[in-house]
Amino acid sequence: MDFSLTKEQKFFKEQVSRAVQRIVAPSADSIDRSDSFPRDLFRELGLLGYYGIRYPAEIGGMGADCVMFTILAEELARASIGFAAIATMQCLMGTDFIHRFGTVEQKERCLLPAIRGEKIGTIAFTEPDCGSDLGGIKTRAVKNEKGYVLTGRKLWITDGDVADFVTVAATTAPEKRLGGIGFFLVEKGTPGFSVGQKIEKMSARGAATMELVFDECQVSSFSLMGEEGKGAKYLNDILSEIRIMIAGLGLGLAKSAFVAGLKYARQREAFGKPIGTFQLIEEKIAEMEVRIRAAELLTYHAAWLKDRGGLTGKEAAMAKFYSTEAACFVVDEVSRIHGAYGVAEEYPAQRYFRDGRFLLFGGGTSEILKTIIAKDTMKKCEFEIN
Amino acid sequence: MDFAFTEEQQFFKKIITDTVDRMVVPRAREIDEKDEFPWELWKDFTKLGYLGLRYPEEIGGMNADPVTAMIFYEQIARGSVGFAQSVIMNILMGTYFVYRFGSQAIKERCLYPAMKGEKIATMCFTEDQSGSDLAATRTTAVKDGNEWIINGTKMWITNGPHADFATVLATTDPSLGAKGLNFFLVEKGTPGFSPGQILDKLGCRGTITGELVFDNVRIPEENMLGAELNKGVEYLAEILDEVRVMTAAMAMGIAQAAYDEGLEYARKRIAFGKPIGTYQLIRAKFADMATEMEASRLLIYSAAWKIKEKLPSRLEAAMAKMFATETCLKVVDEVTRIWGANAFANEYNPQRHFRDARFLLYGGGTHEIIKDFMGRMLIGK
Numbered sequence: 001m002d003f004s005l006t007k008e009q010k011f012f013k014e015q016v017s018r019a020v021q022r023i024v025a026p027s028a029d030s031i032d033r034s035d036s037f038p039r040d041l042f043r044e045l046g047l048l049g050y051y052g053i054r055y056p057a058e059i060g061g062m063g064a065d066c067v068m069f070t071i072l073a074e075e076l077a078r079a080s081i082g083f084a085a086i087a088t089m090q091c092l093m094g095t096d097f098i099h100r101f102g103t104v105e106q107k108e109r110c111l112l113p114a115i116r117g118e119k120i121g122t123i124a125f126t127e128p129d130c131g132s133d134l135g136g137i138k139t140r141a142v143k144n145e146k147g148y149v150l151t152g153r154k155l156w157i158t159d160g161d162v163a164d165f166v167t168v169a170a171t172t173a174p175e176k177r178l179g180g181i182g183f184f185l186v187e188k189g190t191p192g193f194s195v196g197q198k199i200e201k202m203s204a205r206g207a208a209t210m211e212l213v214f215d216e217c218q219v220s221s222f223s224l225m226g227e228e229g230k231g232a233k234y235l236n237d238i239l240s241e242i243r244i245m246i247a248g249l250g251l252g253l254a255k256s257a258f259v260a261g262l263k264y265a266r267q268r269e270a271f272g273k274p275i276g277t278f279q280l281i282e283e284k285i286a287e288m289e290v291r292i293r294a295a296e297l298l299t300y301h302a303a304w305l306k307d308r309g310g311l312t313g314k315e316a317a318m319a320k321f322y323s324t325e326a327a328c329f330v331v332d333e334v335s336r337i338h339g340a341y342g343v344a345e346e347y348p349a350q351r352y353f354r355d356g357r358f359l360l361f362g363g364g365t366s367e368i369l370k371t372i373i374a375k376d377t378m379k380k381c382e383f384e385i386n
Numbered sequence: 387m388d389f390a391f392t393e394e395q396q397f398f399k400k401i402i403t404d405t406v407d408r409m410v411v412p413r414a415r416e417i418d419e420k421d422e423f424p425w426e427l428w429k430d431f432t433k434l435g436y437l438g439l440r441y442p443e444e445i446g447g448m449n450a451d452p453v454t455a456m457i458f459y460e461q462i463a464r465g466s467v468g469f470a471q472s473v474i475m476n477i478l479m480g481t482y483f484v485y486r487f488g489s490q491a492i493k494e495r496c497l498y499p500a501m502k503g504e505k506i507a508t509m510c511f512t513e514d515q516s517g518s519d520l521a522a523t524r525t526t527a528v529k530d531g532n533e534w535i536i537n538g539t540k541m542w543i544t545n546g547p548h549a550d551f552a553t554v555l556a557t558t559d560p561s562l563g564a565k566g567l568n569f570f571l572v573e574k575g576t577p578g579f580s581p582g583q584i585l586d587k588l589g590c591r592g593t594i595t596g597e598l599v600f601d602n603v604r605i606p607e608e609n610m611l612g613a614e615l616n617k618g619v620e621y622l623a624e625i626l627d628e629v630r631v632m633t634a635a636m637a638m639g640i641a642q643a644a645y646d647e648g649l650e651y652a653r654k655r656i657a658f659g660k661p662i663g664t665y666q667l668i669r670a671k672f673a674d675m676a677t678e679m680e681a682s683r684l685l686i687y688s689a690a691w692k693i694k695e696k697l698p699s700r701l702e703a704a705m706a707k708m709f710a711t712e713t714c715l716k717v718v719d720e721v722t723r724i725w726g727a728n729a730f731a732n733e734y735n736p737q738r739h740f741r742d743a744r745f746l747l748y749g750g751g752t753h754e755i756i757k758d759f760m761g762r763m764l765i766g767k
Contacts, residue, residue, distance in 0.1 A: 001395075001453055002388040003688045009387065067387060265765060274765070282761020289764060290685075290705040297684035298677075301389050308390075318677045367670075374669035377676040378649060 003297075012068055016075045019048055028080035031206035032351050037120075037162045038083060038206060046117015051090045055099060059107070060115045066241060066306040070248040070299060077252025081355035082206030084249055089158050089207075090114060092245060094121030096238050097167045097183050101225040106185060110165045120162050124154040124212055125169040125235075131156075131361070132368045134169070134232060135177030139214060141170035141184060147221040148172075150184060150214040153196070160210025161195050164188050168214070169235075172228050181231035185223045192217030203358035239363070240316035244306060246363045247299040247319035250327035253359070254292050257327075257352040261288070261334035264341070264349075275337070284333045292330065295323035314376035321369040324359040331356040389684075395454050402461045405434065410465025417468045417592035418738050423548060424469060424592055431469075432503025436462075437476045441485060445493075446501055452628060452690040456635040460686075463639025467742040468592025470636055475544045476500050478632060480507025482625050483553045483569045483611040492571060492608065496551045505550035510540035510598055517542075517748070518755045520555070520619065521563035525600060527556035527570055527610075534610060536570060536603040539582065547581040547596040550574045553611060554600065555618060567618035571609040578603035589741035627703035630750040631689045634710035637746050638686065641679055641710075641717040644739040648672070648721035651728075662724070671720045679717065682710035701763060708756045711746045718743040 005013065023044050031038050045051070053069050055061025062068075069091065076084035098111045098121070113119040130136040139152025150170050157166070165187045173180035186193050196211030226234055262285065265276030275281050302319040305311035331352040335342035338349045360366060391399065409431055417424050439455055441447025450458070455477075463470040484497045484507075499505040516522035525538025536556055546552070551573045559566040572579050582597030612621055649672070652663030662668050685706040692699035718739045722729035729736040747753065 001391065001687060001691050003691050004387065006387060262764060276761070276765035279758060279761070282765065283757045285764050286708075286757035286760035289701075289760060290709050293702070293705055294678075294681035294685060294709060297688060298681050300387065301680075301684055304387050304389050314676075315680075318680055321673075322677050322681060370670045370673035371666065373673035373676055378652070378663055378669065378672050 013071045016072055020075045020079045024079040024083050031080055031082050035205040043117045051117055052115035053091055066303045070244055070303040073245045073248030074252040077249040078256045081253055082204045085158055085204045085207035088245055089122055093123040097225040103222050119164040120159055121165050122157055122159045122163040123167045124157045126156040128155045132364055137169055137171055139170040141172050147219050150217040152214050154212040156209050157212050158207050158209055160212050161208050169231055178232040179229050182228045183225040183231045184219055186219055190217055202354045204355055240311055243316040243320035243363045244302045246359055247323035250323035250359050251295050251299055253355055254327040254330040257331045257334040258288050260348055261337045264338050288330045288333055291326040295326040298322050314373055317369040317372045320363050321366050327359055328356040398454050399457045402458055406461045406465040410469055414466035417466050421591040423594050437503055438501035439477050452693040453687055456686055456690045459632045459635035460639040463636035464643045467640055468590050471544050471590050471593035476507045479509035487611040489608050506545050506548055507551055508543055508545040508549035509553045510543050511555045512542040514541045518751055523555055523557050525556040527558050532607045533604045536600040538600050540598045542595055543598050544593055544595055546598050547584055547594050564619050566616055569611040569618050571611055572603055572605055576603055590745040627693050627699045630703040630707035631686055633746055633750040634686045634706040637710040637714035638682055640739055640743050641714040644718045644721040645675055647735055648724045651725050675717045675720055678713040682713045685709050704756045704760060707750050708753045714743045
């Protein structure tokens with residue numbers, strides 16, 4: 001048993017932390033206010049190679065493990081959830097299918113530039129009427145002699161307005177639900193593919209969430225990533241890692257908010273002494289600290305299991321569920337510690353408060369995660385019923 | 387980074403789990419109902435050598451590291467908290483000062499028999515007007531020639547009424563507050579040392595908890611357990627973290643026992659034509675319980691690992707104690723909800739777990755004390 005980071009992990013964490021604090025943190029407020037894609041920043045981080053964190057060195061990646069990726073997610077989220085959402089999309093969901101299933105040309109055209117930060121990738125599964133219930137998607141992929149024709153609407157697509165390529169979930173057989181889903185690579189400029197409305201939102205601003213429209217969008221047969229009907233399985237391969245990554249985002253946000261709360265509690269005086277010396281504020285500090293530590297342990301435990309082998313869906317779900325709920329608890333308490341300044345634009349507390357909510361959805365809502373955890377921990381029960 | 391138990395720890399866990407299932411679990415209900423010290427079980431169990439868990443092999447101990455010790459504390463509490471309290475008192479608090487500071491003669495008279503279960507040990511801090519606030523201790527120790535004279539009354543003493551020896555916290559000078567505190571060894575049969583009332587309590591029954599009275603008790607100079615005078619609080623700090631994490635591990639023992647009962651019941655109890663374990667509102671309880679228990683164990687082992695590695699562990703240990711105990715309280719509460727009215731029936735176990743869990747709130751520091759400590763530490767005042 002050894003609960004400490006290895007030397008390599010420690011070094012990596014320091015490096016990432018320095019880079020993020022230098023490059024991202026100073027722009028966090030402006031990213032939030034403008035709610036526009038921070039292109040220069042995006043490129044700058046690309047130059048450091050972080051978008052290739054999980055890809056092999058041969059294609060320009062870092063070849064790092066899931067623990068390191070979680071460290072990256074945490075450090076990015078400490079600075080800006082909006083930017084962290086963009087960067088982690090690029091590292092994982094936005095590029096994973098091309099890495100696994102893309103042709104050499106597709107990789108050269110999309111993946112390699114994406115790793116360098118020259119192109120932007122995203123993934124599109126959510127639709128106006130379906131999210132967690134992936135089997136219910138309505139976007140159709142109909143096979144023809146030239147490949148596939150995609151028709152449908154996607155919603156809540158991170159970076160949808162600026163993405164150069166999108167991995168789109170569509171069904172070739174709606175009656176098969178999950179068994180009909182395939183992922184298709186669609187590049188910007190493909191006829192029939194257009195960007196629809198933007199969802200104005202309170203959280204993770206900077207990572208614009210868009211509607212994407214596919215109107216008889218013809219793609220080649222090479223655009224199918226892997227095989228027809230296996231999309232849900234492919235997604236499942238990275239689902240735990242997505243959850244661990246979001247748990248890392250929750251952790252980073254919670255830590256930043258906690259530091260802000262601590263700072264304010266030390267400096268703000270009431271009745272002749274700093275508010276942090278009152279027991280009811282001390283209690284908030286203690287409750288936040290213990291939840292952050294519990295979240296940290298659950299998150300890195302899951303990441304470590306992922307690297308070591310032996311990760312089940314349960315641990316990743318627990319990490320995501322607990323860490324994001326802890327983050328929401330922390331940003332709420334920090335907002336209370338700030339009093340009215342908790343809603344003042346000049347303090348970051350309001351941004352943390354808004355950003356916390358963003359983490360509750362992607363990778364599965366807490367309600368969905370609870371059903372997954374219960375299924376795993378109640379196996380005996382399941383067995384009895386069937 | 388390595389979250390796994392060593393092979394040795396895994397093996398130990400298997401052995402102790404089986405032992406507890408075989409020896410302790412079947413007697414748990416009777417221990418609780420009778421609320422008498424289970425002498426027979428004590429004799430059977432202590433033969434196995436676990437009372438020397440934390441002491442070196444040279445003196446007959448098992449030399450278990452803190453992580454392994456947490457595995458033990460959890461399992462024994464899973465069997466019976468009443469019994470676990472008595473056992474752990476002999477392993478840890480009741481013998482630590484004798485082990486650390488006792489003369490060879492004292493060790494031979496007290497420690498070695500205690501490690502074999504032949505003598506029963508206890509530790510006395512609490513008084514009727516002082517608990518967490520140790521500086522308010524009123525029991526006095528006055529030097530008279532080459533003897534100490536102890537006067538005072540101790541309350542809430544685990545194993546107290548039948549202890550063969552007690553490590554007693556007393557002040558040499560009440561005006562010094564926490565800086566006047568020392569530990570003294572008082573053995574059964576010393577004139578003036580007698581048990582007072584026995585407390586009839588809600589949970590942890592089977593552990594006999596009572597009052598001890600010290601009325602002009604004269605003990606030899608060497609019974610002052612400490613290298614230097616008035617450093618008692620510093621010596622106590624040496625085991626404080628382990629005591630706290632141990633309490634957390636016991637909480638997980640109760641929580642696991644209750645959780646298993648809850649799962650069993652959710653499987654077989656039918657409502658509206660199907661097992662209640664198939665309903666989302668019941669399943670969510672299991673998801674919450676399992677997640678917080680997993681987090682509790684990570685905190686416990688992380689804190690134990692820090693103790694083992696001699697890293698700063700005060701904060702982690704305090705967090706583990708608070709988090710695991712609160713989780714335990716939540717679990718025993720949820721399990722009584724899952725069990726419906728049957729949770730209220732004395733013929734089943736959930737009511738016992740529900741009562742037992744409350745006892746862990748106090749030892750090692752109430753959560754109000756822990757939050758105050760954490761808050762001050764983190765705010766930096």
